[in-house]
Amino acid sequence: MADLTVFERACESLEELTQLSRLEARGTMRIALKEAGLDPASVRAAELSVVAGRVLPDELAARGVADAVSICERLRGRLSEIQDSAGGETPEAVFARLGGA
């Protein structure tokens, strides 16, 4: 469990909170992340929480999931308990440092 990425843990939670299969939950989450310009391999819990609040409800509703907003709020609650594991350096972090931001 400790080795799971934030993305994988979020997908497991989504699967538990909905009637979606594992494959459907992962696919929906991937689409939401792509929509937000984020990468499943490097996404952080705080970023996923924003996606769960602003992008995921529409994606779930589009797949016929009832009460999508409430489910996403519960998912955000679970995400707030996740500690980010130290991942690799993102291009964003490199360019921020190189330009002195």
Next chain:
Amino acid sequence: MELLMVGSIVLCALVGTLVGLKLLMLATRSHKFPELAIGVTLVSYAALSQPAVLAQQALGEEASLGLRFGLFVLGILSLYVSLVALSLFTWQVFGAESRWRQALVAGVAVTALICTGLFIRATWLRLTANAPMPLYGQLGMTPHYVLTFGWMSVESLRYYARMRRRQALGLADPVVANRFLVWGAGEGVATLVVLVLLVVTVAQGQMLVDDPFVSGCVTLAGLVNALVWWLTFTPPAAYLRWVQGSAAQGATDG
């Protein structure tokens, strides 16, 4: 036209050297590879290769054979180091674990080294035995530059598109997002300029150094490089304010 070209090379060399040294100083503090790679790219190109080209032009035929050849070798080896360092930077920043990127860097490094060796040999034969310069000698590492600049441009602009989507959700700094745009667009212009030079060289069978069109391309590349390096790595406060203001305005309008 020649004065303008020399001016753009001098400007490019000055800006590139200052920005490159700043990045190398950052690398000594952070101990991170990307700043080391891009610092080496800029310093070897701007502080070594470009001054060597200018010195060759200034000295002309009057300088000794040894000095002319020495400057040529310094210039071409610095270009090689710059090219490989830029490839390493792109690989490390945009996908250090990606197999195809690793293969691309290795391919560029090995084939560019072979081309450099052939170019040096052909130039030596031209200087000492007045042998005609073959087309591969005229081209040097130009195809490698097209590939490397193009690759860097595509990676940066792709990442910029992702940063724009994050920005809409408040998940990205507009200043950093703009940095990907400037870097990617600048590399895109550089790719086009070098590609045009490559096509002209192949079509004519030789590099027309004195041709006004070629001089114009070199001038444009120098000016674009200087602007891109300045805005990406040492952006002035007024520019940063403008980027932040534009992003805030866009968020309000959107």
